[in-house]
Amino acid sequence: MHTQSQPHAQLHARPRARRWAPRLTALLTASAACLATWTGAALAHGSVIDPASRVYGCWQRWGNDFQNPAMAQQDPMCWQAWQAEPNAMWNWNGLYRNGLGGNFQAGIPNGQLCSGGHAESGRYNAMDAVGAWKTTTIRNSFTVKLQDQASHGADYFLVYVTKPGFDPTRQALTWNDLQLLTRTGRYAPSQSYSINASTSGRSGRAVVFTIWQASHMDQAYFICSDVVFS
Structure with missing residues (x-):
């Protein structure tokens, strides 16, 4: 038996x-x-959280639901980014380059601004993808809020906006597409910074491009935030 x-x-x-x-x-x-x-x-560093950077926005919206297939229809730009490299979203605060010495245009080719010139061995390449990224609505006078989890401080911030007529849903971002709104002075180490910026007569979709030159070493962050001017 x-x-x-x-x-x-x-x-x-x-x-x-x-x-x-x-x-x-x-x-x-x-x-x-x-x-x-x-x-x-x-490995905490930082990024712009308002208006949300592309990588931070994808993590914020989908970090707790990143396997949901509905993302493909509801948020297709984040969907392609999650499929390309999930670690980029988990490390939303690590899009930086070392040792550029402030020579950003030489170190970051056109079409690669939102990935920091394929920073971190290409981890963030999906940030350069052209398409209808989710946007934050802002006014012509607005505040860039950056979270610095490691309290690096800043030698300065550069805040740019794309020129009128640039369409980020159809065009890759280049240096010639940008106009500088503000260059700040130094910021003491903290976990959050606010940078005031303003333009005039703007409406519709644009990209706010922020460069954060950290103080603890020659480390620069390159941050694309998709916005709509109200």
Whole structure:
């Protein structure tokens, strides 16, 4: 009797293992996400959170639901970014380049401004994708709010906006598309900074491009925020 019952038990064990497989996969995926989040926090730097940078906005909207297929229709630019490199979103605060010495146009080619010239071995390349990124509505006078989790401080900030007529849904961003709104002085180390900027007579879609030259070393951040002027 014992020799016959053993194969019978094995036949029932296999479907049970198959039923557990999706749960195990989901558990491993969640664990990987938590690890990636912890890694991002350990390497904390910063980004513009208002108007939200492309990478921060994608993390903010979908970080807790990044496997939801509805993102493809509801937020297609973030969808392509999550598919290209999820670690870019978990590390939304790490889009920077070292050692440029302020010579940004030489170090960042046209069409690669939003990825910092393919920073971090191309981790953020999807930020350069042309399309209808989600926008933040702002006025002609607005404030750029930057979160600095590591309290690096700033030698200065440069805040640009794209010139009238530039269409980020159809054109890759180049240096010639930008006009400088403000260059600040130094900021003491803190976890948040506010930079006032203003333009005039603007309406419709644009890109606010912020460069943050950190103070702790020669480290520069390149941040694209999609906006609509009200």
